[in-house]
Amino acid sequence: MTFTRMDAYLQDNLDASLAELSDLCRIPSIAAQNTGLQEGAESVAAMLKKRGFTVEIMPTGGAPVVFGERKGRVDKTMLIYNHYDVQPAEPLELWDSPPFEPTLRDGKLFARGVSDDKAHITSRLHALDALLDAEGELPCNIKFIIEGEEEIGSVNLPPFIKAHAEKFAGDACIWEFGALDHNDVPIQFAGLRGICYVELSVESLSTDVHSGLGGTIFPNAAWRLVWALASIKGPDERIRIPNYYDNVVPPSARDHELFAKLPEIADEYRQRYGVKEFLKGVTGGPELRIQETLLPSCTICGLTSGYQGPGTKTVLPAKASAKVDFRLVPDQTPEDVVAKLRAHLDAEGFSDIHIDYLGGEAPGRTDPDDPFLQMVVQTAEEIYESEMEIHPMIGGSGPNHAFLHYLNVPVATAGLGYPDTRAHAPNENIRLDHYLQHARHITRILKTFAG
C-alpha cells in the first residue's frame, strides 16, 4: 500500500524529475577536459540541499566530492556512490541531437552523461522524494558520495575515502551503475576488475630520418616499441611478465556455479562486435564469461608512430608510443603491475622504453552471497518480473575497492544501463521506463534495508 502511493508519486512527478535531470545534463562536466566540474558539483549539491540533506562540497586535490547526509527513521546507513562527471562528447558529428541539449525521442532521453551517470543520481533522488511524500521521513540514514573524476579513473578518490573513513562510515553501498541485459533482465555485478593504464614510449633519435638513409644503421622507435610489446604478451594471450599471475585468485567453485546459471552470450557478442573467434579457443558458455571477467588482461588501446596518412612517406620514426590497459583481478594491484612491468622491460633489454603511469584502481569483489547483495537481487523481482542475474565480476573497473576495503561495506549494483545505452559513445541515452523502474527498485531496497 505504501509502495502503491510511492509508485503513483514516481509516475505523476516523472516530468519534474526529468526536468531536473535535463538541467544536470546541460552542464558539460567533463573531467578529461576539466570543464564544468565546479558547476556540476554545485548543481548536485543544490539538489541534495533541496531534499534536506546536509551538504559539503569537499576538495580532493582534483574535482570536488559532493557529500550529502540525512538521517532516517532507523539508525542504519546506506551509502550511495555516484559521479557528476561525464565522458567527452566527441565525435560530435555522430550525435543526432546536440550532446548537451537533452532531447526526448521514442521514450528515450538522449544526452552525454545521461546514463553514465546523471540519471542514476536523479532517479535515486526521485525515489527519495516518493519515500518522503509517503512517509515524511527517510527509512534509514543516507550518505551520498558523488565524485567528479570517475571518468578519468577516480584518481583522487581512494585516498580521499581512506582519509574520511569515519565520516563516510555506513552499513552498505549502492553503486553508481547497474544494467539490464538484452532481455530486460536486471544484472547484479558483484565485483569490478581493477585497472593499470600506462603509456609506453620511446625516443630513439633526436629527429625523424629518411628511411633510405637510416633503416639499417639507426635505431627505429617503432621497432623498439613493437618488440617491447611483443615481449609482454604473445599470441597465446599469456602475459609474459615474470610472476604476473602470482597474486591472481582463481575462480571459485561458487563462481563457476553462478556463471553456469547465466544465459549464453556468445552469439550476442558475435553479432554485436563481429567476432569470428574468441581468444584461446573458447566458444561460449560459462568459460567465455569467466575468461572475460576473472582473468587479468593486457590490452593495447592505441599505437602511434611516424607517418599515418594516405599513401607512402619514407620516414624512420624517432618516436613511438602505445597506450596499454591491464585489467586486474584480486589480489593484483596497479602499483605491483607497474613495478613488474618495469623489471620485465629492463630484463628483456628494453630500458629505453619509458613507462608513464596514467592511473589505476585495485580490483574489488563483494561476496555474491552477502545478505545485502542478495536483498538487492531479490527486491528486483517485483519491479522487473525477474530476480537479478548475479555476475561474480564485470570486466570493467571502478573505485569499489576503496568502499570495500576502507569502509568495509558490501557494494551492490542497481541501475538503468541497457545494451543500447551507448555510454561513452554518441547518442548516449536512457529509456524512461527503466528510469521509473530504477526509482521503484531504490524505494524497495531502502525500505527493506531499514527493516
Next chain:
Amino acid sequence: MTFTRMDAYLQDNLDASLAELSDLCRIPSIAAQNTGLQEGAESVAAMLKKRGFTVEIMPTGGAPVVFGERKGRVDKTMLIYNHYDVQPAEPLELWDSPPFEPTLRDGKLFARGVSDDKAHITSRLHALDALLDAEGELPCNIKFIIEGEEEIGSVNLPPFIKAHAEKFAGDACIWEFGALDHNDVPIQFAGLRGICYVELSVESLSTDVHSGLGGTIFPNAAWRLVWALASIKGPDERIRIPNYYDNVVPPSARDHELFAKLPEIADEYRQRYGVKEFLKGVTGGPELRIQETLLPSCTICGLTSGYQGPGTKTVLPAKASAKVDFRLVPDQTPEDVVAKLRAHLDAEGFSDIHIDYLGGEAPGRTDPDDPFLQMVVQTAEEIYESEMEIHPMIGGSGPNHAFLHYLNVPVATAGLGYPDTRAHAPNENIRLDHYLQHARHITRILKTFAG
C-alpha cells in the same frame, strides 16, 4: 679558353636562369596531391623548346613524361633524367618563407622542390645555354626524360621506359640528383637501393570495444599487428622472412676498397640525428657505410591504431595498420619481397594481416669503374678542387634500374644537393655557388663525353 667563355656566360646570366628556376618553383607540382602536374610538364616543355629541342609531352597512365631531344655535333647521345614533381610542402608553419614563393636569402634560394629537383633542371639548361653561346651547337645529342611521379615512387616510369626503349636509346645517363658532403666534396653515387613499400593492416572486429569488456576474449587488431611485425624482424635486425637473403649479392672486394677511402661519417650522424648507438654494434668506419647502403632493410615508417590522444581511453581497437618500407639491394625485386612476405605471414598464422602494396622499385648499380662514371668523377676536380668521392651505393631509391637494364646505359650522379638542402623538409634550399658549380660541371661532362 672555351670554358673561360662559358664560365663567364654562366656567371653573367645567372639572374636570368634563377628567374626561370623561380618561375618553375612557383608551380605546386605535387604528385602525392595530384596538383600542378600538367602545368609543371608544360613549363619544362616550354623551356626545352626555347633551346631548340623537339619536345613531346607523353602520357604514361599517370603524370606525363616530358621528352626533349636535340642533336649535337657528334652522334653520341647523353640521357638526362629529371623530375618536375615535388614533395608536399606540409608542415607549412615551419617554413620561414612561403614554399611556393621562391625567396633569396644569404646566397640561397628557398622553395619547395628547388633542390629536389627543379634547380637540377634549370642549371643543366643554363649549362646548355653556355655551350650554345660558346659553340653554336651542342657537343652531343641530348635527350631529356623528365617525369612527374618521382616523389611517389616513379610508379609508371619503368614500364614506360621499357616500352619506349628505342626512342630513349642513348650512351650514358646523368641522374636527377647529386650531392656535396659537409666538406663541400662532391659525391658520386654509383647505385641506388630498391624499395618495396607496403601497408600492413588488420581488422579484428566490426567496431571498437570497451577494453574492460573485450580484453580477454576478443581479438585485438593492435596486438595482431604487433605480433605480425615482430615475426618479420627481431632486435637482432635480421629479417626473418624465409629465404629473404637468397638474392642478396654481398659487398665485393672493390666495394670494401671504395668505402675504406671515404671519410668517417659516424660523428656527423651522431650529432645530426642524436644517435647513441648504431645498430648491430657498428661504431663507424667503412662497416657503417656498408651496413647503411649494401644491406637490405625493413623499416616501420608508421604505426596507427586505436586511441592516440592525451591521457587515457579504455578501448580495444578493431583496426590497426603499419607502413613498412623494405630497401632492396641487387638482385632483390619488390615483387619477390611481397610474395615472400605473404607466404611468411601465412605460415606464421597471420593470414588476417592484409598486405597493400603501395609501390616499389628494383635496385640498380653502375660499375664504379665504368669509364663514363669515372669521367664524371674526374671532371669534377676542376670545378670543386676535388675529385668526387665514389660511394658504391646510396641508401635511398629511384628508378635507375629501368635506365640500367632497359636502356643499358651507365648512370652517374652529379648535382647540387648538400647536407643542409632540406629536401622533403621545410625550408628546402640550394646554394647559388653550388648552382653555378653544377652548371660548370655539366659543361665539362658534355664536352668530355663528346670527345
